[in-house]
Amino acid sequence: MNPTAPRLLQLQFFAALREQAGCSTLAVETAARTPAELYRELQACRGLTLPAELLRVAVNARYVAMDTPLQAGDHVVFIPPVAGG
Amino acid sequence: MFELADQPIDSAAWRTRLAHGAAGALVVFEGWVRNHHLGRPVTELEYEAFDAHARLEGEAIIAEVEQDYPGCRVCCVHRTGRLRVGELSVWIGAAAPHRAAAFLACRQVIEELKRRLPVWKKEHHPDGATEWVNCTAEAATSRLSPETYHARQIALPEVGAAGQAALAAASLLVVGVGGLGCPAALYLATAGLGRLTLADGGLVELSNLHRQILFTADEVGVAKATAAAARLKAHNPLARIEAFATRVTPLNVRTLVAGRTAVLDCTDNFTARFLLHDACRAAGVPLVSAAVHRFEGELTVYAPGTPGCLHCQWPAHRPAELDATGDCASGPVFAPTVGVLGVMQAAEALKLILRTPGADFRHTRLLNLLDASVLAVERTANPSCPVCGQPAIIRSDRTPSRPDVILTEEAFVALGPVRTAWLLEAGETARAGFPGAECVLAGDVLRLRELAAAGPLVLACRSGVRSAALARLLRAEGMGAVFARAVGAT
Ligand SMILES: [Zn+2]
Numbered sequence: 001m002n003p004t005a006p007r008l009l010q011l012q013f014f015a016a017l018r019e020q021a022g023c024s025t026l027a028v029e030t031a032a033r034t035p036a037e038l039y040r041e042l043q044a045c046r047g048l049t050l051p052a053e054l055l056r057v058a059v060n061a062r063y064v065a066m067d068t069p070l071q072a073g074d075h076v077v078f079i080p081p082v083a084g085g
Numbered sequence: 086m087f088e089l090a091d092q093p094i095d096s097a098a099w100r101t102r103l104a105h106g107a108a109g110a111l112v113v114f115e116g117w118v119r120n121h122h123l124g125r126p127v128t129e130l131e132y133e134a135f136d137a138h139a140r141l142e143g144e145a146i147i148a149e150v151e152q153d154y155p156g157c158r159v160c161c162v163h164r165t166g167r168l169r170v171g172e173l174s175v176w177i178g179a180a181a182p183h184r185a186a187a188f189l190a191c192r193q194v195i196e197e198l199k200r201r202l203p204v205w206k207k208e209h210h211p212d213g214a215t216e217w218v219n220c221t222a223e224a225a226t227s228r229l230s231p232e233t234y235h236a237r238q239i240a241l242p243e244v245g246a247a248g249q250a251a252l253a254a255a256s257l258l259v260v261g262v263g264g265l266g267c268p269a270a271l272y273l274a275t276a277g278l279g280r281l282t283l284a285d286g287g288l289v290e291l292s293n294l295h296r297q298i299l300f301t302a303d304e305v306g307v308a309k310a311t312a313a314a315a316r317l318k319a320h321n322p323l324a325r326i327e328a329f330a331t332r333v334t335p336l337n338v339r340t341l342v343a344g345r346t347a348v349l350d351c352t353d354n355f356t357a358r359f360l361l362h363d364a365c366r367a368a369g370v371p372l373v374s375a376a377v378h379r380f381e382g383e384l385t386v387y388a389p390g391t392p393g394c395l396h397c398q399w400p401a402h403r404p405a406e407l408d409a410t411g412d413c414a415s416g417p418v419f420a421p422t423v424g425v426l427g428v429m430q431a432a433e434a435l436k437l438i439l440r441t442p443g444a445d446f447r448h449t450r451l452l453n454l455l456d457a458s459v460l461a462v463e464r465t466a467n468p469s470c471p472v473c474g475q476p477a478i479i480r481s482d483r484t485p486s487r488p489d490v491i492l493t494e495e496a497f498v499a500l501g502p503v504r505t506a507w508l509l510e511a512g513e514t515a516r517a518g519f520p521g522a523e524c525v526l527a528g529d530v531l532r533l534r535e536l537a538a539a540g541p542l543v544l545a546c547r548s549g550v551r552s553a554a555l556a557r558l559l560r561a562e563g564m565g566a567v568f569a570r571a572v573g574a575t
Pocket residue numbers: 393394395396397398466467470471472473474
């Protein structure tokens with residue numbers, strides 16, 4: 001598969017990111033190849049203000065590195081700094 | 086057991102779930118909603134969870150803690166939704182046979198949960214303003230910054246940003262979390278290493294506390310690796326520390342050593358020292374070794390490019406016999422001796438990672454704390470060492486001839502089908518001198534020991550000298566049926 005061809009991803013937002021994005025879930029068609037690229041896109045078009053270095057990312061319910069290649073259909077969650085307890 | 090709850094927590098019911106006959110202590114942590122945060126009044130908190138992920142992470146945290154503290158049972162419930170001041174946001178109970186483990190386990194759950202659980206909270210202020218905790222610009226700048234933590238270390242010309250990056254990419258293993266391992270681990274845990282693993286199968290004992298300075302008197306009976314990792318994580322929350330609360334054995338040593346930047350030998354016996362040395366040598370991983378006797382100690386770095394090996398020093402000695410001659414495992418120890426040596430081990434390991442100019446790994450250091458002297462002894466390779474000597478120089482006549490080790494061709498044939506290892510010198514093509522033999526690098530004593538442990542073993546090599554020397558070495562270690570073929574390649 002062409003790595004730069006647009007693909008459909010399922011996004012889910014929580015807490016501060018949910019409020020900034022204005023939705024909990026979002027299906028996007030994107031040419032972003034990695035979570036890092038995807039987050040830069042979202043910052044530009046959705047006005048997300050949290051700096052990327054504060055975030056972790058879970059793809060298909062597993063924490064992965066920000067430069068992990070994304071596949072069509074992936075479920076991507078950017079995780080803001082947690083504050084349980 | 087872990088739960089997310091959108092209704093008030095019934096702490097009495099949770100307490101009942103933990104009751105069991107073997108439990109002698111229950112430690113409970115309750116997180117309460119308070120009316121202020123960072124100087125601002127708070128009226129309400131709103132908790133939001135990434136449900137599926139939070140449940141998995143919560144279960145994982147509890148499973149880890151229950152594994153770290155055998156016999157301990159842990160329950161945790163975390164609220165979601167809107168909570169008023171004074172309400173219970175999290176309840177953690179740890180029931181264990183003894184209070185030390187219960188306190189440690191409970192603490193570990195809340196610390197891990199605050200770090201890992203995908204749960205967020207939003208503060209509501211009396212003026213109607215709201216704020217997601219930890220998600221503001223101030224929170225971002227006030228969080229624990231590795232750059233600030235390590236600033237005084239990075240300022241060293243010998244470290245700098247590149248050195249700090251090398252430390253962050255390094256993986257270290259400390260074997261033995263005792264008198265040497267405690268001070269060594271303390272300085273490694275603050276260095277900014279990518280990964281630090283503490284391996285020790287023992288428990289904290291009262292008579293060891295005078296030198297095992299990471300442990301407190303109320304931790305007696307807890308696994309040393311677990312207690313040390315908990316202590317070091319509290320000391321430096323940025324450190325990535327793993328506890329391996331199991332003895333290092335021939336079965337797990339390869340996996341433990343694989344991929345390490347360096348290994349610290351902080352053990353107190355020759356059996357473990359030879360095992361680690363041979364595993365590191367086979368994997369090409371530097372080993373920083375130390376040993377102490379009362380007021381004296383010795384520090385040696387075995388690394389690719391340094392002269393000789395541990396077998397040079399103790400040719401054909403049985404580790405168990407060496408252990409019987411000393412008293413390091415149970416004898417008297419002047420605590421500062423292990424303290425100084427352990428810290429020196431940490432320094433040598435960090436210099437290995439940093440490739441510090443001026444570091445000298447070719448000498449063994451002999452310390453004497455009675456007169457506070459350090460003597461540098463130049464190490465030389467023992468040319469007749471069965472492991473690292475050259476076959477042309479290994480003089481078979483230096484060890485008393487042991488006819489039962491050398492097999493004549495007739496005796497070899499008479500032995501019938503038997504496992505055979507063909508010993509390769511460095512750079513020699515991996516092709517056995519005769520069919521059915523496994524090729525083993527001559528220096529890989531670990532592999533030879535594994536083969537010998539599985540049954541009768543015959544060693545052979547091109548010269549016939551190395552095989553005889555290594556067969557004698559394995560015999561001396563107590564392996565029974567190890568032989569060498571009298572002749573080399575056929
Ligand atoms: Zn040697």
